[in-house]
Amino acid sequence: MQQQQQPAAKELHSNQLAMQVVRRLSKRLQKRQQAESGATAADLIQMVRHEAVACAGRDPVDAVSQNACRRVLKILREEAVHSLGASAQLLSSLQNNLFSERPIDYSQVKADSLRDAVSAAIKELSLELETSLDDLRSHGAAHIGENEVVLTLGYSHSVARVLQTAAATRKFQAIVCDSGPNFSGSRMLQLLKTVPQIDASLITDAHAFAVMSRVHRCLLSAQTVFADGGLRAECGTHGLLLAAKRHSVPVLVCTPAHKLAPAYHSVERANVYLNPACLLEENLSFAEVHCPKYDLVPPGLVTLFVTNLGGLAPAHLHRCLAEQYHQDDYSIDAGEADGDA
């Protein structure tokens, strides 16, 4: 198999980013618990929520850090509920949230009582994040058949792993779409060319509709998955998905579960715009250049989300959300971009 590529200092895989955030939070939680003897669960929760707001402020496009904070919050809340000695009724579940009798008062719970349980749970979370990309690839590889043509867009670590795993037991063709202004497709092509069972070729995304009649699967990745099935993905994904829809080609989006954000898709979600100089030379700068890094893809175009927890239909994303994050943490306010506005 392909050697592990050492990521550059700036280029962290999403799970590494999430793990960083979790580590940072756990250190701060420990410090807080040691420093203040009278700290309660409510204080800890507030601290983590502030961290989530800070993450959003640093990088509005990055949903992974916020999601990591949400996972830690869920751990805190769950452990607090356990330690309140509450019966099974008060444990959060869809049904029980509707019928619960009174809101849980986290300031009743002392931080000391939570310490061991929370650190154990955070260790589990770190382990899950670390192995998320490995778990994902076995789930995705099952959907690629022998001698099929798979279309993908740009460079994605998850998709590369899924393709390599599939190539271990069957041979197929991979067509990589290279779309501006990112042009990461050649990097993916170089990687796929080293895998002997994959017949890899590179096209521009202008060709996407032309080749789509011969494509069996579209395998893509996303930067963020929204709760209604919309995506924030590399620029060019939207056009490609529309072409796939026209030709009824199944679209698989391979993302680890920590990219799932509890917010609805909207074209006004945060986006990054790249330097126009990457496209145009200076004397042509009389034109207004529009080069977004990401596409905000509306829901309804994806067949299946392949996550480290398994394949997930778009209609069941809310279930995955409910298991990962606590409902009170869906919207973290104070001006962050990905809240449930």
Added chain:
Amino acid sequence: ELKMLPTDSKQRSGKEKQQKEKQSLPASSAQEGKSAAQLRAERRELQERQRAAKLQKQQEQKQAGGGKGGSKTSNPSNKAEAGSKKSAEQKQSAPIPTSADKKAQSSKLAPPGDTHQQQQAANKKKSPPPQQQQQPADSSVKSLPSFFRHLKPPMDAEQITSSVYNEQFAQSQIEAAFVQLSLMVAHEQLQGPAARCLGLARALRQLLCTVPVQDLPRLIKPKLDPNMRLLRSAKPPTVLESYLEQRLANWVQSAGSSAENSDHWLVDRMNEFVIEQIEKARVTMRASLKSKINNLDCIMLYKPSSLIFECLEDIVSEGTKMPDVRIILLDSPPSWEGQAFLRRLQGHRLLSKCPVRYAMLSAAPSLLSDTSKLVLEGQALTANGNVLAPVGTAYLANVAWSHRIPCLVLCHACQTWDQVLIDSVSYNELGRVSSDSQLCNIQYDLTPGDLVTALITERGVLPCTGSPVPSH
């Protein structure tokens, strides 16, 4: 060790070979202390050799003309050994295998009964296009998607000029104009649907001048044939070019029956054709397009040619009636025609009236909320009502259709084609890319007729179903 190797009834015939191969194992591995991995590797090699030997036997039995079968099987068996050795050494920097190589590797996984059929298929794959076998096994060589491998790779200038001097054309005289035209066509210097036709007309004029008028009907065809062959070897003809050829043949035929007096009657006819069918048609199309563009419109353009440029000039010179028209210009590699259009616009008075926005084709969906209409140019209208256009047009038309943006396609009336196409794969051309690029560049794609709102021709504004039905 013999006991550990798989023994089934099919391989008993190869057992003698097995024993011989056991003896021919390299001495070094027998002497060194064998690790488990080495044992496995040796076993795999043996299995591979057995299978190859068995296949060879079967092939020799089946193919009576032993020579052909022998050469074909020796190749796959060599490659099978090479393939297994490589995998045994676990080299990940393996070069791109040809199709036969891949079949041999996959034969390791398939049950022995299937490998014969796969080997046959591999042999069939190896016989036609020679360019596949000439590709060096090198990861820097790009590979096309399998469904495009029937397309001819684009010709170089050197290939064209050398073919002029080689046996094919040595006996006939090729006009300099045609050589020049072929070179320009091969290097894709003629953009836009009418440009190649005008180029052909120009070259034809030069050719016709060399033929004396009295001998024209007799001499024109043999003179024309080698020139057209050269041109076609550079690129297949566009619809307009074929139309011009067809008309030329008709004129020559009709002239044979009645005596024409004027000296340059054929050249006159051709000039008339160019004026009527191309230049006047353009004027009419520009007027039609202008009538479809309203105030405050934002027009999205993709691969616009001079026709659209002139139309924009018309609009802007309208002055007070249409003060606010905006342009969104989309572009895509490797031809970057949008940037060429921008260079034309640079310093032009158009810009003062008509602000331009530039984006890559991939950003089109995000810009559609701003757009009023999409204007594209078509290369040909197929007989079943689809539009053949420069690659990317179908992508864009589909995106616009999903967002309910009208899509207008400019097309000459004589660009209707009698071919029937349903996808972009069966008829296409390979385009030129820079030598260090790994991109597979296709020239055309097929836009389904229902994605096009209206077809603007000089005969009127039609739906795509207005294509003439070919009479069979």
